[in-house]
Amino acid sequence: MFHAAQYHFNPYALPMLATGIMTLALGVVVLIRERASFSSLMFCVMTLTGAIWLLGYGMMYCAVTDSVALAWAKLAYAGVVCIPAAVYHFSVAVLRIAHRWTRVISAGWAVSLGFLGTLPTTTWLVDGLYRHWWGPYPKFGWLGGVFLGYFFVMMVASLRRHYWAAYRVSREDMVYRRRAQLFLIAFGIAYLGSFDYLPQYEVALYPFGYLPVFAFVVLSAMAIWRYRLMDITPALAARSIMDTMTDALVVLDAAGVIQLANPAACRLFRKPEAKLISTPLASLPYPWLSRSQLEGLLAQGVIQDHEITLLGNQDQGGIQTLSVSASVLWDQGRTPLAVVCIARDISRRKQLEQELDRYFNESLDLLCIASFDGYFKRLNPAWERVLGFTTQELMAKPYLAFVHPDDRATTLAQARKLTAEGLDTVTFENRYQCKDGSYRWLAWTSKPLDKPQLIYAAARDITERKRTEGQLKQAYEELKHSHRAMQGAQSQLMQSHQALKETQLHLIRAAKLESVGRLAAGVAHEVKNPLVIILMGVNYLSKRLDTTDEHVGMVFQDIKQAVRRADTIVKGLLDFSAPKELQLTRGDLHAVIEQALLLLKHEMDRTHVSVVRDLAAEAPRLDMDAGKIEQVFVNIFLNAIQAMPAGGTLTVRTTCRRVTPVTTNGSARRRDETILVEVDDTGPGIAEHAMPKLFDPFFTTKPTGQGTGLGLAVSKGIVELHQGIIEIANRPEGGARVTIMLRANGGEGDGEKADPDRGRRGEPRARLEIPA
Amino acid sequence: MDDEESLARVLKYQLEETGLYEVQTERRGTAALEAARQFKPDLILLDVIMPDIDSTEVAAQLHSDPTLQWVPIVFLTAITKREEAADRGGQIGGNPFLAKPVEMDEVVACIERHVLA
Numbered sequence: 001m002f003h004a005a006q007y008h009f010n011p012y013a014l015p016m017l018a019t020g021i022m023t024l025a026l027g028v029v030v031l032i033r034e035r036a037s038f039s040s041l042m043f044c045v046m047t048l049t050g051a052i053w054l055l056g057y058g059m060m061y062c063a064v065t066d067s068v069a070l071a072w073a074k075l076a077y078a079g080v081v082c083i084p085a086a087v088y089h090f091s092v093a094v095l096r097i098a099h100r101w102t103r104v105i106s107a108g109w110a111v112s113l114g115f116l117g118t119l120p121t122t123t124w125l126v127d128g129l130y131r132h133w134w135g136p137y138p139k140f141g142w143l144g145g146v147f148l149g150y151f152f153v154m155m156v157a158s159l160r161r162h163y164w165a166a167y168r169v170s171r172e173d174m175v176y177r178r179r180a181q182l183f184l185i186a187f188g189i190a191y192l193g194s195f196d197y198l199p200q201y202e203v204a205l206y207p208f209g210y211l212p213v214f215a216f217v218v219l220s221a222m223a224i225w226r227y228r229l230m231d232i233t234p235a236l237a238a239r240s241i242m243d244t245m246t247d248a249l250v251v252l253d254a255a256g257v258i259q260l261a262n263p264a265a266c267r268l269f270r271k272p273e274a275k276l277i278s279t280p281l282a283s284l285p286y287p288w289l290s291r292s293q294l295e296g297l298l299a300q301g302v303i304q305d306h307e308i309t310l311l312g313n314q315d316q317g318g319i320q321t322l323s324v325s326a327s328v329l330w331d332q333g334r335t336p337l338a339v340v341c342i343a344r345d346i347s348r349r350k351q352l353e354q355e356l357d358r359y360f361n362e363s364l365d366l367l368c369i370a371s372f373d374g375y376f377k378r379l380n381p382a383w384e385r386v387l388g389f390t391t392q393e394l395m396a397k398p399y400l401a402f403v404h405p406d407d408r409a410t411t412l413a414q415a416r417k418l419t420a421e422g423l424d425t426v427t428f429e430n431r432y433q434c435k436d437g438s439y440r441w442l443a444w445t446s447k448p449l450d451k452p453q454l455i456y457a458a459a460r461d462i463t464e465r466k467r468t469e470g471q472l473k474q475a476y477e478e479l480k481h482s483h484r485a486m487q488g489a490q491s492q493l494m495q496s497h498q499a500l501k502e503t504q505l506h507l508i509r510a511a512k513l514e515s516v517g518r519l520a521a522g523v524a525h526e527v528k529n530p531l532v533i534i535l536m537g538v539n540y541l542s543k544r545l546d547t548t549d550e551h552v553g554m555v556f557q558d559i560k561q562a563v564r565r566a567d568t569i570v571k572g573l574l575d576f577s578a579p580k581e582l583q584l585t586r587g588d589l590h591a592v593i594e595q596a597l598l599l600l601k602h603e604m605d606r607t608h609v610s611v612v613r614d615l616a617a618e619a620p621r622l623d624m625d626a627g628k629i630e631q632v633f634v635n636i637f638l639n640a641i642q643a644m645p646a647g648g649t650l651t652v653r654t655t656c657r658r659v660t661p662v663t664t665n666g667s668a669r670r671r672d673e674t675i676l677v678e679v680d681d682t683g684p685g686i687a688e689h690a691m692p693k694l695f696d697p698f699f700t701t702k703p704t705g706q707g708t709g710l711g712l713a714v715s716k717g718i719v720e721l722h723q724g725i726i727e728i729a730n731r732p733e734g735g736a737r738v739t740i741m742l743r744a745n746g747g748e749g750d751g752e753k754a755d756p757d758r759g760r761r762g763e764p765r766a767r768l769e770i771p772a
Numbered sequence: 773m774d775d776e777e778s779l780a781r782v783l784k785y786q787l788e789e790t791g792l793y794e795v796q797t798e799r800r801g802t803a804a805l806e807a808a809r810q811f812k813p814d815l816i817l818l819d820v821i822m823p824d825i826d827s828t829e830v831a832a833q834l835h836s837d838p839t840l841q842w843v844p845i846v847f848l849t850a851i852t853k854r855e856e857a858a859d860r861g862g863q864i865g866g867n868p869f870l871a872k873p874v875e876m877d878e879v880v881a882c883i884e885r886h887v888l889a
Contacts (some may be wrong), residue, residue, distance in 0.1 A: 402823075529776050530849075531873035534781040539876035543789070567873055 006068045012134040012206075013061035019210040020054030023047045030224055034426040038098075039229035042090040043220075044239035049086045052079025054210060061135035072127055074137035075120050081115035081125075081147065084154030087187065091158045094229055095180060104157070111150055118143060127360055130206050140200045148197060155191050159184060175227050182223035192217035248322075256280050257292050259338065266342065280339070286310045287344050288324045298336050302327045307346070321350040365458045366442065370420045372453040374398040386461050388435030400481045404439050406433035418448040418455055429462065441466045450480050462755060516697060521571035527570050535563050572710035575631070576697060582625040587741070588628070588676060589620045593652060596633035600641060608647030609640075616654045620675040623742050628718045632726075635678050636738050642702060643683030643736065651680040656744060673744040678735045685730040694728055773797070773804040773830075774819040774848060781815070786876050793883070801825040805833055808840055814887050817879075818850040820869075831867065844869060844886040 004115035027047025027529045034040030056076020063069035092098040092105065098301035099707035127141035140147075193209030193216075200465060242249055242262040248269075261269075261276040269276060278431050282291050288308060291299065297303050303326045310320040326341040360367055360380050369378040384390055387402070394402065403411050407430035417423040426446050431439040431609045446457035533673040542556045597604075597611060604611065686694070686701075693699045695716045700709035712728075723744040731737045746767045796811050798804035801822040802858045808816060816834065820827045820885035827847065834840045839866040847869035870882055 244795050528777065528872040532774060533779045533782065535873045536779060536786070536876060540782050543786070563873055 001068050001071050006064050007062040007082055008064050010061040010135050013058040013211050016054050016058035016061065019214045019217070020058060021049045023054060023213065024051035026217050026221055030229065034229050037092045037229060037400065039090070042086070043229060046086040049079040050213060051677070052214065053182055063136060066129055066136065069136035070129055073129065077119055077126055077138065078116055082112045085112040086149050088158045091161045091183070094183065095161055097161065108154060110284045115143070115147055130199065130202055130517040132199060134206055137199045144200065151194065156765065164188065169182050169592060170649060181226040182219065186216045186219035186223065189219065247753055248343040250276070250281065250341050251621045252281055253297070254336040254338070256282055256291070266658040288341055289326065294339070297326055297339065298328055319347065320345065321347045322643050355692055365460050368459050370399060370455045370457065372455070374400060377454065386440060387432055402433045404433065407431050414446070415455070418446055419453070516575055520576060524570040524573045527566065531563050531566055569708045572708040572714065575714050576710050582628065582671070584623045585627060586621055586623050587626050589622060589654065590615055590628050592629050593633055596637055599634055600637050603638070603641055604650070607641055609643055609644055610649050610651055612651040614651060614653040616656050618656065620654060620656050622675060629722070632718050633713040639711065640677065640679060640681035640683070643681050648682035653678040675742045675744050677740040677742070678737055680731060681737055682735045685734060686728065686736050715727065773817060774798050775821070777824045783879065790880070801827070801830045805830060808834060809837060812839065813843060815841055815883055816845045818845050818847050820847050846882055846886060848872060848874070
């Protein structure tokens with residue numbers, strides 16, 4: 001049987017062998033793919049019986065001798081007799097009704113095994129061989145008919161199971177139905193293979209049963225690939241869900257004893273599954289449900305989101321919060337069967353919630369959630385603290401009612417930006433009313449939420465800041481004000497500084513003049529003695545030299561003249577440096593002027609100068625040092641005369657008028673009656689370059705020997721001692737004009753008219769101008 | 773009496789030339805006082821500025837001397853200011869003064885006026 005010589009090549013055997021191998025391969029692949037599930041195991045058994053038949057027949061066709069062929073035929077029949085039982089068993093298994101047909105299955109297998117038992121020793125079923133044209137073929141014995149009966153009964157039974165499942169049983173499971181339909185077709189086709197029984201009754205028709213079996217293999221492969229043998233049922237999913245879920249799950253029986261625990265539960269209780277099973281839940285260190293709760297649950301049927309807090313059980317800060325849900329399963333008689341408990345660890349969520357709540361409740365800022373329709377929905381306690389209103393009071397009215405009337409428009413506009421214009425964030429400030437009627441400034445940051453339509457906003461009480469800002473602003477204004485005042489003071493200081501500088505310049509000039517005066521006085525005194533000696537000497541010599549030589553007399557006269565000139569200069573110097581004291585007496589100015597003119601009459605006659613008097617009708621009377629004033633006029637008249645060596649007109653004009661003289665520092669002096677004296681000449685006038693120096697001592701424009709350069713300097717000193725003003729200007733029509741202004745009644749009638757000290761107490765500027 | 777020797781000298785020459793006066797000159801105040809007590813002059817011409825003692829002091833001492841008590845004193849001064857003249861001359865009781873520079877004629881006239889008076 002196992003010798004190659006016993007076999008020869010028979011082409012009719014090839015399809016049998018190929019189909020057999022394919023059938024066997026299908027069974028093995030399904031078994032592997034379905035992870036040896038019950039259905040796949042039965043499928044494999046079924047394919048194995050088919051494969052034994054096909055392979056056995058294939059080998060039988062190839063056998064050379066009858067004995068070998070008969071052995072293969074009996075071996076093949078070992079598979080054939082099992083086919084009805086295997087098909088039936090697989091059918092009820094895949095339709096998940098095996099538990100209802102166990103007796104039929106057992107009976108089927110018993111009958112098949114009975115047939116199998118006859119094969120080795122008897123010829124009841126296989127009784128020799130036929131030699132058909134395609135090869136040897138088994139001949140049925142007397143049991144063949146019985147077997148065929150059994151075969152077809154089982155065939156019908158199997159098809160019936162599938163038919164019912166596919167079309168008659170009302171089940172929603174489409175996979176189940178489609179699979180049953182496909183198997184109905186596949187088995188229907190496969191049973192066409194029973195054609196192969198005909199040649200066993202000597203009918204010489206080629207047994208093509210392998211073709212339907214091949215079709216069956218293809219169809220069932222398709223069905224299994226598409227719908228699988230095993231259903232994905234809640235039961236199937238349940239285990240997987242239990243194993244992978246993060247929530248802890250235990251199933252208790254009615255007595256509260258754990259019957260089922262998933263890995264999460266094991267982690268939670270820190271016990272292996274084996275130790276949890278059959279342990280009463282209540283006996284665990286941290287039971288999810290107390291016994292009373294369990295009893296309540298059994299009566300009620302369900303518990304949802306029952307929160308329990310476990311202390312010191314876990315690493316997470318020692319506190320763990322579980323949310324337990326439980327439901328009771330009853331049997332048909334409403335007897336509690338089991339309790340399914342699921343515990344979810346919500347510690348993290350709880351902690352976050354608490355943190356959020358703490359943040360919300362203890363925030364110093366005013367936090368709120370407002371609806372788009374203008375009401376507060378949620379407020380934190382800071383509101384009550386800041387405004388004094390209770391949360392209920394604040395939520396009872398639209399929030400705009402609490403906004404300061406002046407700020408309502410802007411608040412509304414800002415809210416509209418969020419609700420209507422879709423802005424992401426707005427920040428603004430407004431005032432909210434407090435319970436006591438006052439207002440607090442709040443600085444807002446608001447954000448909208450579209451669904452549901454809410455505004456989330458945070459406000460900060462900036463009343464103090466506002467107040468500080470106001471104070472700062474005021475302080476700034478005050479500072480600005482004082483700055484301005486300081487600037488004013490500074491400019492005043494600068495003015496006084498300027499005035500001081502001027503005064504200093506005057507002082508320097510005065511000091512200069514004073515030293516010049518002192519020097520002059522010293523020199524004058526020392527010069528006088530030599531002059532006396534010269535004069536005495538000339539007197540003596542002119543008497544002793546009794547000569548008729550007129551040249552000698554002329555020289556003596558010249559010497560005397562020179563001495564007198566020198567004496568004049570010395571006198572001028574002494575005048576200039578004389579102490580500043582006035583011998584004030586009330587007198588007539590016109591009389592003084594006339595006296596001066598009289599003194600110069602001879603000089604005027606000599607140079608043909610005529611005098612024009614344009615004097616005031618009323619003689620001006622004033623307190624003056626008449627001698628000194630006379631000296632002034634003599635000086636001025638002499639200047640005028642000397643300016644007109646070829647004759648001319650000297651005009652003296654006096655007017656009395658009220659004027660407001662202006663001092664050099666610009667401030668108005670008190671109104672006063674002033675006597676104005678103008679002395680005009682018809683000379684050439686004064687050269688422009690000489691103008692600033694006119695009053696300087698020793699400045700003169702006259703030829704040598706004619707002027708000392710002291711006349712105007714002395715005159716200015718005298719006029720200013722009288723608190724008067726002297727000015728010199730060129731007249732537009734030619735010639736020079738000297739103007740002297742004198743105060744007529746320097747005491748305003750307060751009795752100091754005759755005060756001899758008045759000159760000393762004159763205006764500072766006047767004193768400073770005068771060399772002491 | 774004048775510290776300017778040349779002035780004193782020319783005055784002495786001119787006055788002695790008239791034949792009417794005998795003149796003695798001194799250059800110092802102390803010497804002048806001594807000379808005056810011996811010489812017994814009819815008039816003393818006294819320069820205001822003296823090198824050793826003040827002319828007012830000289831005048832005061834001359835006037836306190838019983839022998840010279842009635843001798844007129846005429847000051848010769850380079851100071852022409854009335855105020856100063858008043859301060860100086862006035863202090864010794866209205867003694868007259870001659871302001872330098874002065875012509876001989878004036879000096880003679882002044883001497884004659886006081887001596888003959």
